[in-house]
Amino acid sequence: DVKVTQSSRYLVKRTGEKVFLECVQDMDHENMFWYRQDPGLGLRLIYFSYDVKMKEKGDIPEGYSVSREKKERFSLILESASTNQTSMYLCASSRTGKEVYGYTFGSGTRLTVV
């Protein structure tokens, strides 16, 4: 069964900490994405990557950075965590090709910043 795996289901961090959220996919997908999900706001795109070492800003990149050193791994970094970054973070991946593919999502990481 194909998978997108997020390393932590729940995280609690302190304000000002540097936080790493890890995502690994085993489907050899070219594209990877980070969304955050908040009640009433739906999913908002933070960053995405369509190739190794490539990254593009999404709709809400402020306060975040990403790293993609290997095709299967896409990391989201909160440089200095703040309470307004308390949220559910969802990683997704997709294939590039002639066919139109949807996204495969991980189970999410619920981050609380105190």
Next chain:
Amino acid sequence: AQSVAQPEDQVNVAEGNPLTVKCTYSVSGNPYLFWYVQYPNRGLQFLLKYITGDNLVKGSYGFEAEFNKSQTSFHLKKPSALVSDSALYFCAVRDAAGYSTLTFGKGTMLLVSP
């Protein structure tokens, strides 16, 4: 810019009755449309997609969706609801021209009562 509207925060239906979850979209060109479902504390699962062709698309778990270009809508439907269908449903769109990421709606909570 592309966008999705899900006008209902919550839909309530009795088990055995038909259900509809509404979605309207806006893109500059032709749309690719998707429905996803999210169960509590889980990631999003793909239900179905519209790319081209028949306006009625069938997907997983007995769900279907009807594409209506003139009304720019892509409503999710099921003839007979189950209690286990209770979940959060997301509609998503991307422009068929070129490469763009998926834009998601805010989500609609479906509650099916016994």
